Amino acid sequence: MDLKGKSFLKLLDFDAEEIEFLIDSAMDFKEKKKKGISHEIHKGKNIALIFEKTSTRTRCSFEVAAYDLGMHVTYLDPSGSQIGKKESIADTARVLGRIYDGIEYRGFGQEIVEELSNYAGVPVWNGLTNEAHPTQVIADLMTIKEHFGHLKGLKVCYMGDARYNMGNSLMVGCAKMGIDFTACAPQKYFPDEKLIEICKTEAEKSGASLKFETDPKKGPKNADVVYTDVWVSMGEPEEVWKERIEELSPYQVNKKVMDIAGKSAVFMHCLPSFHDHKTQIGEQIGKMFNMDSMEVTDDVFESEKSIVFQEAENRMHTIKAIMAATL
Numbered sequence: 001m002d003l004k005g006k007s008f009l010k011l012l013d014f015d016a017e018e019i020e021f022l023i024d025s026a027m028d029f030k031e032k033k034k035k036g037i038s039h040e041i042h043k044g045k046n047i048a049l050i051f052e053k054t055s056t057r058t059r060c061s062f063e064v065a066a067y068d069l070g071m072h073v074t075y076l077d078p079s080g081s082q083i084g085k086k087e088s089i090a091d092t093a094r095v096l097g098r099i100y101d102g103i104e105y106r107g108f109g110q111e112i113v114e115e116l117s118n119y120a121g122v123p124v125w126n127g128l129t130n131e132a133h134p135t136q137v138i139a140d141l142m143t144i145k146e147h148f149g150h151l152k153g154l155k156v157c158y159m160g161d162a163r164y165n166m167g168n169s170l171m172v173g174c175a176k177m178g179i180d181f182t183a184c185a186p187q188k189y190f191p192d193e194k195l196i197e198i199c200k201t202e203a204e205k206s207g208a209s210l211k212f213e214t215d216p217k218k219g220p221k222n223a224d225v226v227y228t229d230v231w232v233s234m235g236e237p238e239e240v241w242k243e244r245i246e247e248l249s250p251y252q253v254n255k256k257v258m259d260i261a262g263k264s265a266v267f268m269h270c271l272p273s274f275h276d277h278k279t280q281i282g283e284q285i286g287k288m289f290n291m292d293s294m295e296v297t298d299d300v301f302e303s304e305k306s307i308v309f310q311e312a313e314n315r316m317h318t319i320k321a322i323m324a325a326t327l
Helices: 016-035 057-068 089-099 110-120 134-148 165-177 193-206 238-251 255-261 280-289 308-326
Strands: 046-051 072-076 102-106 124-128 155-159 180-184 210-213 225-228 266-269
Touching: 016 134, 016 165, 016 308, 046 057, 046 089, 057 072, 057 124, 057 308, 089 102, 089 110, 102 110, 110 124, 124 134, 124 308, 134 165, 134 266, 134 308, 155 165, 165 180, 165 193, 165 210, 193 210, 225 255, 238 280, 266 308
Parallel strands: 046 072, 046 102, 102 124, 155 180, 155 225, 180 210, 225 266
Antiparallel strands: none
């Protein structure tokens, strides 16, 4: 599978065979990592990580993956570059593309990472935009395949706000890979209609189904995977919490939801999660609205059904596979 020189901006740019290749490659890298087998296949190369939105998992995954491949890393935090401020995105791309072998971007609009790719002349990887989170979904698909042994024919139910990057990208990934996808939320929280139509075409090719359910008692029924994300996305003001809590509380993933899904169902979350009061925001919002947890209850998050930390680890292995293939 030849992906050399190709950017990784959104899953719609890749077919099922390419996605499967990246997942299997990540599994191979994971096995090598566990066995202590060196795989410095890109020794001496350099990459730049542009983070307009900070992250624990994404930064650590890119850095460790790069080091394991033998590469050097420059991390640019929100104050570490002039992208879009004193220097245009196109100019930034053309400068960094002459210095680095690859560029990661994590930040705001999808158009930014697309423009970086258009001008950089080297592979650009999307670490997260408002519209897409493709590296996360490759890790999710890898984790699901590890747990169940296959992807095609499984059922994934996404509970909560499915309008943004995680709901969008998970729907695309499922449609591409033959996984039945259900978004369970109030109708206003469903993914964009245009993207739904595109995914319906992909689902027809793969044999998947797409469903959009407003009843939290029906959505997760017989699901193999119950997935959720925080109710307020990065960059949104805290003032929206009241509205989100009122409208999304019925879609909280709790023991009742997991019981509806069934005995073999697992729980997934891209993290971070407000499942208790052990964070500043979790404590603040919890006290304000008299809630012990938000999008998922602590008993589900900490249960044997939860595979969120296996999922988090797999960010590194899949990002390694993406960089290795495209460089």
